[in-house]
Amino acid sequence: MQTIRSIKKMQQVARKIVAEGKTSALVPTMGFLHEGHLSLIRRAKKAADIVITSIFVNPTQFAPNEDLTKYPRDEKGDIRKIKQAGGDIVFIPKAADIYPDDFQTYVEVEKLTRDLEARSRPTHFRGVTTIVAKLFNITRPDVAVFGMKDFQQACVLKQMARDLGYPIKFIIAPTVREKGGLAMSSRNKFFSPEQRFEARCLYYALRTAKAMVRSGVKDTVKLTKEMRAVIKATCPTARIDYISLSDPTSFLPEYEVDRDTVCLLAVEVHGVRLIDNMKLR
DSSP states (O other): OEEEOOHHHHHHHHHHHHHTTOOEEEEEEOSSOOHHHHHHHHHHHHHOSEEEEEEOOOGGGSOTTSOGGGSOOOHHHHHHHHHHHTOOEEEOOOHHHHSOTTOOOOOOOOGGGSSTHHHHOTTHHHHHHHHHHHHHHHHOOSEEEEEGGGHHHHHHHHHHHHHHTOOOEEEEEOOOBOTTSOBOOGGGGGOOHHHHHHTTHHHHHHHHHHHHHHTTOOBHHHHHHHHHHHHHHHOTTOEEEEEEEEOTTTOOBOSBOOTTOEEEEEEEETTEEEEEEEEOO
16 A cells, blocks of 8 residues: 655656556545544445545634644554555645645535535535545546535535536445444544443434334424434533434425435534434435
């Protein structure tokens, strides 16, 4: 497995992959990898000849009130895990190379970034779309693999790729969960065992909503009310940012659940902001 830190070197390798008639898949990450990330690498391995995993803690997707320096990091461990998962190339660029002092160009998707995550983190998606566009330009992948846990983000990036004409196939892989249902996240490391149990409140709420829909409930107000109750019963100190039963193409709220409705939520549990989602039918 090859580790590349230079943008120029990564571009050279990407051109060589194309020249040799091979295909490549990109798995963008911010590091501190867990089984959810590794499942994306294994999925990418089935879709392309060469799997490129990027590790870059992207400063432009952090809001001023979010501490970039506290984001967990483990580069040596990440490289080892990527190799074990079957990765071929690890791309670890420097922030100064990605965003030089005179950097002033950003990529923005308009409609899909007006609600949900964008309300709480107004600059987040601009940072995500910009860095992923740069990674696409540098690595030239045929396939890009993202996780369902960040569903809105994946849809925003898919829209960006379509709008800008990137010839890239998108794969959105299922969310990987810990025992008990908590969606795997790098931020889970901040929980004590007791707090980790309470963090399952998101999954319990989603599971409750899905069961209610199966029993015939379609009213999103009733579903949302019950989800809030489940969250508070599991974690009384939880702070609910949003619960939205949305159309998966526009992310606009729906009044009745239909076959495509996705439930998305963000909840702060013991100071850690978690997101999750689930299709209800």
